Amino acid sequence: MAISSDYYSLVCAIDFGTTFSGYAFSSQEEYDHDPLNIAVPIWDTPPSVQISYKTLTTLLLNKDQNFVAFGYEAESKYAELVDNERNGEYIYIRRFKMLLYNTLSRF
Numbered sequence: 001m002a003i004s005s006d007y008y009s010l011v012c013a014i015d016f017g018t019t020f021s022g023y024a025f026s027s028q029e030e031y032d033h034d035p036l037n038i039a040v041p042i043w044d045t046p047p048s049v050q051i052s053y054k055t056l057t058t059l060l061l062n063k064d065q066n067f068v069a070f071g072y073e074a075e076s077k078y079a080e081l082v083d084n085e086r087n088g089e090y091i092y093i094r095r096f097k098m099l100l101y102n103t104l105s106r107f
Helices: 028-033 072-083 097-104
Strands: 010-016 020-027 058-062 067-070 090-094
Touching: 010 028, 020 028, 058 072, 067 072, 072 090
Parallel strands: none
Antiparallel strands: 010 020, 058 067, 058 090
């Protein structure tokens, strides 16, 4: 069956954890055929981690609160900014899931 470029359904799961986060997905067609045939991307990791299906729940924003990086990439980039004494203009947030929960539960 050919897949139209106008319409493509995915089945996805997001694990937004306190320490680590990850995701998995499958096309709707593949899921209907075999629900266990899923794709779980491997994150770029530091040399100390060999393979990881999850990444750190870490967020790096610039001074205007725009997204810069997430996960291991955010941690690595922030460490580089600290080394170069340029981290003062960035917002670095680790393990923020529960902070969101407490904020969102007020609405």
